Amino acid sequence: MNVKKFTAASSREALRKVREALGPDAVILSNRPVDGVVEILALDNDDVASLAAPAPESDMAQPQPRLSQLDAAERDAPAFVNRRGSAPAVAPEQVFARRAAQAEPDFAPEPEFAVRRPAAAAAPAFDMAAMSRMMQDAMAQAKESAAAEMSGMMSEIRAMRGMMESQLAELSWGGTQQREPHKAVVLREMLAAGFSASLSRYLIDKLPADKDAAESMRWIKTVLARNLTTMSDEESLLDRGGVFALVGPTGVGKTTTTAKLAARCVLRHGAEKLALITTDAYRIGGHEQLRIYGKILGVMVHSVKDEADLRIALKELKNKHTVLIDTIGMSQRDQMVTEQVAMLAGAGADVKRLLCLNATSTNETLNEVVRAYQGSGLYGCIMTKLDEAASIGNVLDVMIRNKLNLHYISNGQRVPEDLHLADRAMLVDRAFRSRRDAGSQFEDADLPMMMANTGNLNNDHTLRGVYFG
Structure with a gap:
């Protein structure tokens, strides 16, 4: 070697x-x-x-x-x-x-x-690894393809189901319209008053069979009034006190409504028992308007910018009987709405949110507003601009379907005169009376097509809480 x-x-x-x-x-x-x-x-x-x-x-x-x-x-x-x-x-x-x-x-x-190293010894291991990767890629691609096909198939099935439900609803209403013509009269009145097609169809389907058109309208009004929740005792609200925040979109009348509530509290408990807080630091003249109202009432107005300021202010005002918060108005589609709801929820006090609903808005807009400001739950709502609304069935429809507690209605700019307790029977009667002449705008031939869009009412969870007494 x-x-x-x-x-x-x-x-x-x-x-x-x-x-x-x-x-x-x-x-x-x-x-x-x-x-x-x-x-x-x-x-x-x-x-x-x-x-x-x-x-x-x-x-x-x-x-x-x-x-x-x-x-x-x-x-x-x-x-x-x-x-x-x-x-x-x-x-x-x-x-x-x-x-x-x-x-x-x-x-x-x-x-x-x-x-x-001999090539023959290394080749099997390399080939096995490559084959394993190829099999894994093929399986992953097959799963993705199957998921995409399943998703497309489910979309087509849902579309077909919707078409079938619409056609069945149209055919069903066409037959009902011929057998029970008084239901067509009631439907036209409800649609003209501003109520949604789904709520109208749901109530009409429950109509007793032995009633004519006039009796059916009285039954409809009774059911609507029974499902409209209102505050019947203002004394308990004012005597209980607490922290209340008025929320809602821009221009809905929050500042004016805050001043009206503040005047009622001052008349009952005195200016020293009330405090006003504004978070509206963006709108030109927003907090100045509330300060003018506060000066007239003899109430100090505090301005806050964020959650930390609000915590400090509420801690300093904990000896007050009632604290009213006028929040900044923003569109229901603004992402800052969620931040505002979180700020009020994390303020270190039990802040009760009152949503201001504009009676002149459409049904779809009001539903968006409720969903945006709902958060963990609303304490109640206030109907504003009643004097400007041509019909109020739209706002009553939203309150009924979202189980909102109506505290007040505002029908003008005067402070504090234009703020009233809600009367359920009066509001329902007002809804039909204001648009009675408009019922003729819906022809009998149009009603089946409108009912076709209601689909399967059993899947609408907002209608499940409607009761008939």
Whole structure:
């Protein structure tokens, strides 16, 4: 066995010398830095083969499958020199383990001189990994495709269901209209008053069969008034006191309504028992308007900007019997509505929110307002601009379906005269009386088409709480 030593300034140069002297199949025994140079001990491949020849009578002498030179060397080499140059008897499988342990990381052989592995041994592992990845990608793509197809199928089914429900509703109402013509009269009156088609259809379906048109209208008004929740006792509200915040969109009349409520509290308990807070620091003249009302009533008005200021103000005013908060108005589609609701909920006091609903707004707009300002729950609502509304069935419809407690109605700008307790029977009668002549604008041929848009009323959760007494 002829072990040769090669030294050079770098590993690359030393390995090049090994390759030139012993060929590409040389066996590297050690690789280490010595005195600023790299020292490599190597052995010719022929010497390894001669040392690995087994005794004739041993099992190893029997014919074996053909292996590459490197595999034969790794399996059969009996002994190699160690890093100090001596040649102890070492088992073949320990040679390469010792060689790997002795190799220094900073002077590891370059990739182009790495020990060659038979391609046949590495190929199966690489192919299996690639095949596994391909299978995973195919399964993921199949799942995405199936989910997309399922989503499209469900959308088509829902669309078909909606079309069928609409057509069935139209056919059903067409038959009802012929059998019970008085229901068509009641439906036209409810639609003209501003009530939604779904609520109108729901109540008409519950109409007793033995009533004519006049009796049916009286029954409808009774049911509507019974489902309209109002505050019947103002004394309990004013005597109980607390912290109340008036919320709602811009221009709904919050500041004027706040002044009206403040005047009522002053008349009952005195100015020293009331405090006013405004959060309207954006609208030009917004807080000045409330300050003028406060000056007239002899009540101090506090201005706050955020939740921290509101906490401090409410803590300082905890000895007041009643605190009224006039909030900044913003569109129901403004993201700041959620922040305002959170500010009032986290103010450190039980702030009761009263939602101001504009009677001149449409049914769809009012529903958006309620959903935006609902939060964890509204204490009640106040109907404003009653004197400007051509019909009020729209706002009554929203109150009934959202189970809102109506505290007051505002019908003008005078403070405090134009603020009244809600009378359920009066409001329902006002809804039909104000648009009685408009009932003729709906023809009998139009009613089935309008009823087709109501769909399946059993799925409308806002109608489940309607009761008939």
